[in-house]
Amino acid sequence: MTETSGNAAPTTRPAHELVAWRNAIFAIFFLSGLSMASWVARIPAIRDDTGLSTQGVGLVILGGSIGSILGLVAAPWLLARLGARLGMIAALVTVSVGLVFVGVGGSLLPAVPLVVIGLVLFGLGNGAVDVMMNVEGAEAEREIGRTVMPLMHAFFSFGTVAGAAVAAAASAIDVPVSMHLGVMALLIAASILVAVRYVPLRAEVGDDTHAGGPRPPWTERLKANLAVWGDVRLLLIGVIMLGMSFAEGSANDWLALAVVDGHGFDATTGALMFGVFTVSITAGRVVGGPILDRFGRVPVLRTLAIIGIAGLSLFIFGTETWMLVVGTVLWGLGSSLGFPVGMSAAADHPTDSAARVSAVAIIGYCAFLAGPPLLGFIGQHFGILNALLVILVLLVLSALAAPAAREQTRPAASGSQA
Known part of the structure; x- marks a missing residue:
């Protein structure tokens, strides 16, 4: 077995507290996915x-x-100002307020400006919580001593499935959008x-622990968070994240359309192919933790990049239905672990782990x-x-940058059984 101590950090936290912390982060990932769907x-x-109109819908979505x-840009400031616990509460309450605005403007008092305001708030909260929940997830993983970040990201997918199912049921029985989104906002x-009660207070992520004297001013904490951007290894981890996130985000927006417009299949086939992709990426994240612990980050990332390149090549150049199906499966598997592994790799630092995870997030x-709009511009012309093909190039760069994610040797965590 390759070294797995890169995820471990010394801790005196008992196992039941580690389990509760991990489960709380599972729940927060789930809530983020639930809100999105x-x-x-x-x-x-x-x-x-x-x-x-269709164009109007696109402009409204742009607000989100x-x-x-x-929200992504504001996350380091929120962490420094409020800490992770209060920051995650503020972010998801903002998401909830946004959903209420969308519901009211979308059906109760139909008004596009209300929907836009709601989506800006919704996006702001989700962007901020995306960073903070990954910071907490990476820290929990370090103390547990096993790779759990991929499973945390799978919980986001579980949340989207649950959200889509509830929405479909609400639509089928003619529940108004305002009532549906209002109930989801309250939930x-x-x-x-409830969830943040099980997230420990930690001074290193800006929480006020009331221990060891007063905290440094938030401006100093913010300056420390931004200083990590000068770390070359961290930027190379960012390259890994760039390629893998681009591959995943672009599939979400363009895969179904590429099946229809690029390969000439009908819309139903396009939707089914997107379903194949989502199942593949979720499956990769569910099983990814033990695989990473067994073989190590670098070989897994390189292998996945090659799988993703092979899948995309089959999808782009394939002429038979089976080629598209196999290509889509490989595309999903290839891009499944880059993001969570990048988070884990960024957390491998004795003092600045939270700031580093925030940066790569x-x-x-x-x-x-940003990837999907760029592909739309290129696709319009070519x-x-x-x-x-842009994704292929970025996946190659991710494979080349994979050594930056190598595990840093740490003492085994006492709570590794969590």
Whole structure:
């Protein structure tokens, strides 16, 4: 077995506290996915109630994307100002308020400006909590001493499945969008208040622990968080995140359309192929932890990059249905672990782990958000399948940067049985 001590950190925390911490982060990832699917699944109903055109829907969604980028940028400030616990509460309560605005503007008092305001708030909260929950997840993983970040990201996927199922049921029985999203908002706000009780207070992520004297001023903590951007190894981990996040985010937005416009299949086949992708990436994250602990990050990342390149090549150049199916499966598996492994690798530092995870999370999520529009621009001029060649190049760069994620030797954690 290769070295797995890179995830371990000295801890005196008892096993039951580690389990509770891990489960709390599972729940927060789940809530983030639940919120996302709740809104996305009701887009057709909101469009009908507000009379938006397809282009109008795109402009409304842009409000959410702008909010998400603002949330990513604001996350280090929130961590320094509020700490992780209060920061995650503030972020998911903002998400809940955003959902209420979207629901009211989408059906109760149909008004596009209300929907836009709601989506900006929704994106702002989700962008910020994306960074903070990954910071907490990486820290929990270090103390547990086993790789659990991929499973945490799988819980986001579980949340999207649950959110989509609830939304479909609400639509089937004609529950108004405002009522549906209002109930989901209350559930998310109440759940985060319960979940964070099991997240330990830690001074290194800005929490006020009331121990060891007063905390340094938040401006000093913010300056320390930003200083990590000068670390070359961290930037190379960011390259890994860039390629893998680009591959995942682009599939979410363009895979189904590429099946239809690029390969000439019908819309149903496109939707089914996207389903194949989501199942593949979720499966990769569910089983990824033990594989990483067995073989180590670098060989796994390199292998996955090669798998992703092979899958994308089959998808782009394939002419038979089976080629598209196999290519989609490999594409999903290839991009499944890059993001969570990047988080774990960034956390391998004795003093600045939270700031480093925050930095690479910003890189990964910005790639996730900015990649699809870039491919749309290229696809408009050169065709969507040709646009996907950009992902191939980025996956090659991810493979070359993989050594930056190598495990850093640490003493085994006493709570590794969690």
